[in-house]
Amino acid sequence: MTKTGAMSRGLISTGSPFEQTAGYSRAVVQGDWCFVAGTTGYDYATMTMPDSVEQQARNCLATIAKALAEGGFAMADVVRARYYVTDRAFVARVFPILGEAFGDIRPAATMVICTLNEPEMKIEIEVTALRRTA
Numbered sequence: 001m002t003k004t005g006a007m008s009r010g011l012i013s014t015g016s017p018f019e020q021t022a023g024y025s026r027a028v029v030q031g032d033w034c035f036v037a038g039t040t041g042y043d044y045a046t047m048t049m050p051d052s053v054e055q056q057a058r059n060c061l062a063t064i065a066k067a068l069a070e071g072g073f074a075m076a077d078v079v080r081a082r083y084y085v086t087d088r089a090f091v092a093r094v095f096p097i098l099g100e101a102f103g104d105i106r107p108a109a110t111m112v113i114c115t116l117n118e119p120e121m122k123i124e125i126e127v128t129a130l131r132r133t134a
Helices: 017-022 053-070 089-102
Strands: 002-004 009-012 027-030 033-040 078-085 108-113 123-130
Touching (some): 027 053, 033 053, 078 089, 089 108
Antiparallel strands (some): 002 009, 009 027, 027 033, 033 123, 078 123
């Protein structure tokens, strides 16, 4: 994590070429908050996109969990989740996967059916986390 500014702002990168090209960070940590950018289903190790929406959803969640961990957060800290899918039929297919990840956490969530940046993208997920003060 790269630290910037006096208020302890941390920038987290996956190393994706999109981050540099489009000028964004995978996540930004500001104090007790972590804002994770919209994350698609790329496998960033190989820069490949799986065909199935289910595997794309799993990749999104793995990338998000890694970014949160790098910032000192856990999936249990997620308070807001936004899901974007490209086909109404994908909703029922990803609900069980999202339920596995967030079923006990139960963040406030929204799902939108829309077009994403590239035709191979079927799902994008963004989250906001607040560090728990136990």
